[in-house]
Amino acid sequence: MIKPVINSVISVEQLAQLRMQTPGLDQGTHLNHAGASLLPRAALQAIHAHLDLEAQVGPMEAALLVADRLQSLREDAAALINASSDEIALMSSGSSAFGSVFAAMPQLRPGDRILTGRQEWGGNLANYQRAAQRAGATVETIPSQADGSVDANALAQMIDKHVRLISLTWLPANGGLINDAVAVGRVAAAAGVPYIIDAGQALGQIPVDVKALQCDVLKSAGRKHLRGPRGTALLYVRKSFLDKLEPAWVDVSSAPIAANETHLRNDARRFETSEAAVALQLGLAESVRLALNTGVAQLGAVSAALAATCRQRLATIPAICLHDQGDGARSGIVSFNLQGHDAMSLKNKLARQRIYIGANGVPYTPLDMQARVLHSIARASFSYLNTEDDVEILARALEAMI
Known part of the structure; x- marks a missing residue:
């Protein structure tokens, strides 16, 4: 029997229905939703149906037949983050979304500064550092508060005429911290500095409102808490910021030629291309619709409550050290290490018991991991699909390894 989550805003009946619509739950205890969650049956069926259609009429013809459904996906994604559909691009990954936009920004000049949070995703940071090295610019870390979260007041003191970009990973990949992205947005807007948010762990887990955030760009892979397929991502670009971006490359979709003139889409x-995995995008459409219909705030409240329960349970195990930061609300990620066990080997040992968690090394969040002298962390990440039984399954397996 499924146990209700303490103070859950989703009924036991709703939870049972959501679980019943998720075939993968029969295969083990999935606690890696921050890496990639489990597809809902509707998404799986949409992918299979379109692949069948491609086999019957041809991929090009099949894409034309579902063009209106892809536009509906843009509209639903826009509704999910309080944007307009013309501010949404469908991408193949969070990295491609970020890389396309960053490459389209004006080139850095000597003395320019990029300011990032301490938990910046390693892929974003690598791009910033390489561009800064080529240009003679610098990448600087925004100070953190005592709880590890970004310090917006300290950020305001860092602003000068050389700051070209402010970047924030909203919910870090290596713990349950939730940064105050709205406070950072106020500083960026007041200074007139472009602001990019990596919302990879946020979208589908907590409410996202790009107008309140005052960000210029926001990106997220579809495979995490949105429960979309791998190979999909959403990119938001604020309409008024679009003209400041010159894509590094274009194709016949993004910059069609007419009368010997090339015109970028407005x-x-x-940032989209004419070649896309349409079947995967239709799967993402079902996942986005599910999040809209059920309510992200309600879904996120369940995963946060389960993560809090897990932290309390793991704290009773003497050999475990918890590494989550943040004094306020936390996400559904629980980061920890078990004494005597490397995080990656621990992940593999649990997987052999069909308990699936994540494990992150320094490259994932290098600035924060180095600041806290952490070489790796094990990561259990919860979804509304999980139950309190899953918490106990994990805890008992860890206890057995001591």
Whole structure:
């Protein structure tokens, strides 16, 4: 029997229905939703149906037949983050979304500064550092508060005429911290500095409102808490920021030629390409619709409550050290290490028991991991699909390894 989550805003009946619509739950205890969650049956069926259609009529013809459904996906994604559909691009990964936009920004000059949070995703940071090295610019870390979260007041003191970009990973990949992205947005807006948010762990887990955030760009892979397939991502580009971006490359979709003249699209689709995995995008459409219909705030409240329960349970195990930061609300990620066990080997040992967690090394969040002298962390990440039984399954397996 499924146990209700303490103070859950989703009924036991709703939870049972959501679980019943998720075939993968029969295969083990999935606690790696921050890496990639489990597809809902509707998404799986949409992918299979379109692949069948491609086999019957041809991929090009099949894509034309579902063009209206892809536009509906842009509209639903826009509704999910309080944007306009022309500010949404469908991408193949969070990295491609970020890389396309960053490459389209004006080139850095000597003395320019990029300011990032301490928990910046390693892929983003690598791009910043390489561009800064080529240009003679610098990448600087925004100070953190005592709880590890970004210090917006300290950020305001760092602003000068040389700051070209402010970047924030909203929910870090290596713990349950939730940064105050709205406070950072106020500083960026007041200074007139472009602001990029990596919302990879946020989208589908907590409410996202790009107008309140005052960000210029926001990106997220579809495979995490949105429960979309791998190979999909959403990119938001604020309409008024679009003209400041010159894509590093274009194709016949993003910059069609007419009368010997090339014209960039005047919407976020200037970052899309004519070649796309349409079946996967239709799967993502079902996952986005599920999040909209059920309510992200309600879904996120369940995963946060389960993560809090897990932290309390793991704290009773003497050999475990918890590494989550943040004094306020936390996400569904629980980061920890078990004494005598490397995080990656621990992940593999649990997987052999069909308990699936994540494990992160320094490259994932290098600035924060180095600041806290952490070489790796094990990561259990919860979804509304999980139950309190899953917490106990994990805890008992860890106890047995001591």
